[in-house]
Structure formats: structure tokens, C-alpha cells
Amino acid sequence: MKNAELHVISTGKQEPQKLAEIVGQIHPYIDAIHIREKAKTANEIYEMVNLLTDHNVPLSKIIINDRVDVAIVSKVAGVQLAYHSLPVDIVKKQFTSLRVGCSVHSIDEGQTAQELGADYVIFGHVFPTQSKPGLVSKGLNQLELLAHHVSIPVVAIGGIKSTNIRGVIDAGAQGIAVMSGVLEAENPLSAVKEYYQNLST
Numbered sequence: 001m002k003n004a005e006l007h008v009i010s011t012g013k014q015e016p017q018k019l020a021e022i023v024g025q026i027h028p029y030i031d032a033i034h035i036r037e038k039a040k041t042a043n044e045i046y047e048m049v050n051l052l053t054d055h056n057v058p059l060s061k062i063i064i065n066d067r068v069d070v071a072i073v074s075k076v077a078g079v080q081l082a083y084h085s086l087p088v089d090i091v092k093k094q095f096t097s098l099r100v101g102c103s104v105h106s107i108d109e110g111q112t113a114q115e116l117g118a119d120y121v122i123f124g125h126v127f128p129t130q131s132k133p134g135l136v137s138k139g140l141n142q143l144e145l146l147a148h149h150v151s152i153p154v155v156a157i158g159g160i161k162s163t164n165i166r167g168v169i170d171a172g173a174q175g176i177a178v179m180s181g182v183l184e185a186e187n188p189l190s191a192v193k194e195y196y197q198n199l200s201t
Contacts, residue, residue: 004199005031005175007063007122007155008182008192011131012037016048022188024055029196031175033057034080036065049074063101071098080122088116105138107149114150121150122177125158126168131179132158140171147172162194169199 078099185191
């Protein structure tokens with residue numbers, strides 16, 4: 001499982017300075033930090049990128065959700081697109097330097113994202129999670145089906161803990177994404193190391 005990626009996604013609830021301090025500690029163990037801040041302006045997100053780099057987080061590990069403009073201006077690695085974002089194919093055509101991910105919730109959406117040129121998809125939520133109360137989780141079977149129906153990497157999200165990583169990877173995911181499991185942990189560095197070690201064994 002050593003080639004599986006570990007993505008950490010901001011919760012939208014932490015102060016930028018606190019987030020930057022945590023990511024400054026954990027970035028050696030992760031492949032990407034997603035700035036997912038729906039309530040923040042473009043300028044506030046841009047400032048968050050600067051805070052992260054001030055804490056020695058490489059631009060090559062930073063992905064911005066939705067805001068293609070900020071991703072380009074700040075020269076980060078990529079952008080994560082949702083159903084309401086700009087179309088994947090337009091972004092890929094206009095901004096060839098960006099790694100473009102797409103958030104999907106079904107096999108059809110995953111196949112469409114691949115056809116449009118997405119570099120990877122984030123699929124979920126795989127397990128029940130506090131961030132999606134009342135919504136039925138997709139489960140490992142749906143994850144496995146999606147992984148079989150696309151050739152681009154599938155990154156699984158939703159309720160993933162160090163104890164269930166093996167099942168997720170065995171189902172075909174080529175990475176996992178976590179939010180509160182790391183960022184709201186009592187000891188984020190210890191938590192991320194546990195995820196990292198479970199992905200590497």
C-alpha cells in the first residue's frame with residue numbers, strides 16, 4: 001500500500017494561523033493539503049496559501065478547492081473541482097500546469113470526470129461521518145465498483161480511520177482523504193503518523 005496518497009482537507013472551522021501551524025508540522029507525512037474554505041473570499045484563501053508557505057509547506061502539496069483563480073495566482077499544485085465549479089475540461093485546457101481533481105459521488109460522475117480529463121477523483125463518503133449527518137454512506141462496494149470503472153486514481157473520503165484503511169485500499173482506492181481525523185485530533189502529528197504508517201504497511 002506504500003504508493004497510496006494521503007490527502008488532508010481543511011475543515012473550514014479552524015483559524016488560518018492554527019491550520020498553518022498544524023500543516024507545518026504534518027506536511028512531511030502527507031501528499032496534499034486541500035484548502036476547502038467555502039466561506040472565505042479569494043483574497044482570504046490567497047492569504048492562507050501564504051501562511052502555509054510561511055510554515056514551510058511546499059506549494060507542490062497545496063490544492064485549492066473550487067477557486068481556480070486563486071490556484072493559478074498562488075502557483076499551487078492543483079485545484080479540486082465540485083459539481084458547481086468550472087468544468088474539468090475547460091480548466092485542464094486553459095491551465096495545463098494544474099493537477100485537477102474532481103469530487104464525485106457515483107460511478108457515472110467518476111466516468112464523466114475521467115472523460116473530461118480529471119487527474120483523479122475524490123469519492124465519498126465511504127463510511128458514516130459527522131460532516132455528513134443523515135446521509136447514507138457509499139460503502140466499500142460502491143468504492144470498489146468505481147475503482148473498476150475508471151483508470152484514474154480514486155481517493156476515498158468519509159469516516160476513514162487508521163483502523164479501516166486496509167479495507168479502503170483493498171477495494172481499489174489509490175489514496176485516502178481525511179479532515180477531522182487529523183486536523184481536529186488531540187495530537188495531529190501523532191494522528192497523521194498513524195495514518196501514514198497504516199498506508200505504508
